[in-house]
Amino acid sequence: MFPDNNNGQESGLNDPGIETFKDHPLMSLAREGLQNSSDAHDASGKPVEVHFQKLEIPSSEFPGCDEFKKTLQACVAFSKSSKQTVQFFESALKVLSADKLDVLRIADFNTTGLVVGHKDDRTSDWFKLTKSVGVSDKNAGKLGSFGIGKHAPFACSDLHTVFYGTKDQIGATAFQGVAKLVSHRRDKKIITQGTGYFGNKNGNQPLLDFERVSPIFERKKVGADVYVWSCLMV
Numbered sequence: 001m002f003p004d005n006n007n008g009q010e011s012g013l014n015d016p017g018i019e020t021f022k023d024h025p026l027m028s029l030a031r032e033g034l035q036n037s038s039d040a041h042d043a044s045g046k047p048v049e050v051h052f053q054k055l056e057i058p059s060s061e062f063p064g065c066d067e068f069k070k071t072l073q074a075c076v077a078f079s080k081s082s083k084q085t086v087q088f089f090e091s092a093l094k095v096l097s098a099d100k101l102d103v104l105r106i107a108d109f110n111t112t113g114l115v116v117g118h119k120d121d122r123t124s125d126w127f128k129l130t131k132s133v134g135v136s137d138k139n140a141g142k143l144g145s146f147g148i149g150k151h152a153p154f155a156c157s158d159l160h161t162v163f164y165g166t167k168d169q170i171g172a173t174a175f176q177g178v179a180k181l182v183s184h185r186r187d188k189k190i191i192t193q194g195t196g197y198f199g200n201k202n203g204n205q206p207l208l209d210f211e212r213v214s215p216i217f218e219r220k221k222v223g224a225d226v227y228v229w230s231c232l233m234v
Contacts, residue, residue, distance in 0.1 A: 001204055002071065002186060002196035010183040011194025013085045017133075017151035018160065018180060025155040029106075032149040033226065037108035040224070042169070049109040055227075056100050061214045062229065063163065063177055064198045069096055071181070071196065078184040085182060092159050095230050104156070104231035108223045113168035119205050126206065129164065130178055130197070153228045154180050163198070163227040165210070167219040175199070175213055176206035 005011075021028040030052075037050045059065060072089050079085040095101065117124030122132075129150055153162045161179040177198030186192050197204040210218040219225055 001198075001201045002181075002184070002192035002194075003204065004186075005183055005191050005193045007191075008193075010191065011181075013079075013082070013088055013160075013182050015151070015154070015160075015180050015194070017148055018154045020148060021152045021155035025152070028152040029156045029228070032152040033106045035149070037111055037224075040108065040111040040113070042110055042112050042222070044110055046110040048111055051105075051107045051109070053105045053107065055103040055105055055216070057103060057214075057216060059096055059098060059101050061216060062096065062101060063213050063217075065096065068161075068179070068198075069093065071179075071184070072096070074184040074186065074188075075182050079182055089181075095158060101230045104228040106153075106226040106228070109221060111223045113219075113222050114164070114166040114174070114224050115168050116166070116172055116174045116206065116208070119203060126164075126166070126174060126176075130176055130206070131204075151180075153226055156231050157228050158231075159229045161229045163217070163225075163229065164206075165217055165219045165225040165227070167222050169222055172208070173210060173219060174206040174208055175210055175217060175219075 034050055037048050041048045062068065072093050076086055076089045079089070114125045114129065116126040121127060154160050159179070160181055161177060163175070163177040165173075165175045167173045179196045179198075180194065181196065182194050183192055199206045207213065217225070217227070
């Protein structure tokens with residue numbers, strides 16, 4: 001779901017946070033991913049492990065695939081004046097039309113995972129990662145600063161879309177997708193913001209279990225997963 005922009009600022013394709021990492025996307029992805037996981041080490045005394053895994057999955061397993069295709073089409077229609085933007089979204093539609101998608105999963109272990117908190121908690125790790133912009137909380141020591149570095153995975157995605165999953169130390173789980181696209185018309189009338197979410201549409205909250213997504217994404221051990229769709233490196 002892409003929230004209404006409520007007659008506010010419209011977003012284009014060249015997100016400054018993403019553009020920061022465009023020159024060296026893969027190096028940035030590795031650096032930021034390792035730093036974030038290192039900052040989230042648990043108290044077990046075991047070294048943090050970060051696994052980079054290529055997945056090839058059916059396009060139908062992309063969470064909310066049909067609705068996302070409609071969103072991409074709406075972005076094309078709204079951005080006719082920008083050839084670069086139209087080309088990006090036409091390419092994205094071709095990616096989703098393939099039988100299978102290449103996805104990069106970045107999974108960490110011997111970490112604390114992401115603390116989700118309650119739905120109105122604007123200080124939680126999860127909120128800072130998925131919904132804050134220009135907010136840094138490095139002193140907290142959990143998964144990096146959640147500042148500019150969280151844009152690195154989007155720079156490596158030819159859909160500008162990343163999914164996150166977690167299981168924290170008390171067993172709480174969460175799953176959510178974030179897409180950084182452009183403002184467009186939802187239902188052919190409402191102009192949206194450029195960032196949208198897959199999850200619980202009520203308040204754009206994360207799913208708090210994995211029952212509504214493919215078992216591929218289930219997190220069984222404590223830690224966090226980042227899924228980069230469809231990653232340029234795989």
